[in-house]
Amino acid sequence: MKSTIALSSIIFTVGILSIPMVWSDNDFRWEKIGNKSSALATTTNPVYKEECGSCHMAYPPGLLPAKSWNKLMSELEHHFEDNAELDVQTAQSISQYLLTNSAEQTHSRDAVKFFQSIESSQTPIRISDIPYFKHEHDEIPQRMVIKNPEVKSFSQCNACHAEAEQGYFNEHEVNIPGFGQWDD
């Protein structure tokens, strides 16, 4: 009897301990549980959230390298067909935040994958143009995103990734409006 209880306890403990290993294909969740610094989860800067987040999701700065942020910040007057001009002081403050937290500065595995997939000759300013992004989304049919009026574009991360602004892109928690759970 005693040994049965002991054996059950061992099985139970091993089971509990293996939960994080089962989840280990998900870097962001792993970082959350492991309480490691997750540079992707840094859209907390109030100026960035106010100035950039009033028109679109405040993208985690770790999704683009410094050269991309520099390019983007130098072209705010023509910002993806919108005008997003800022006064010099505000622009400097935001640039500093973006560069301090850019892809090079993060140790999150997915941020590294984003960064490493970019050719050194390229300076993408659209996150959805990055090869790793494309690779991760290549199975999703157009009707679910581009032709889906509730999503419209791959730029609306938070339409399907509820915690995108917090830097979490768990592929098991994707919920496409009008189509529901997506799990590959």
Next chain:
Amino acid sequence: MKNTILLITLLSSFITGFAQAETSTVKNLLTVYSTQGATTADAQQGKLLWQKTFPGKGEFVDRSCTNCHTDDLTQTGKHIKTNKPIKPMSPSVNPQRLTSVKKINKWFKRNCKWTMGRECTAQEKADILVYIENESKF
């Protein structure tokens, strides 16, 4: 009971505070615009300008304030490109509107350039400002 009275007092002072901030912000800006050539601000002209359509390039060929803000200032708008909700423009339903000179200047600059392809004149800004402020009367 005492708490309720306190809460009501606090809430009303907040609302009054916003209303005062809004009135003085608009007043200050109208004074600035008058030094830049604007005559009396005309809310009716502001409304016409708000609803006017201007030719644009690329994805958005017909541009108007209403593209994102709708033609009802008390309603929540939606960014035409990103779908992001935009809080109502009218201070009657959104008391934080027209309380910051910095914000008003920023958005006038960006949005006039996007919509009309140029910055708004002092007169146009004055007209739009009083239209937004007094929307409920139009």
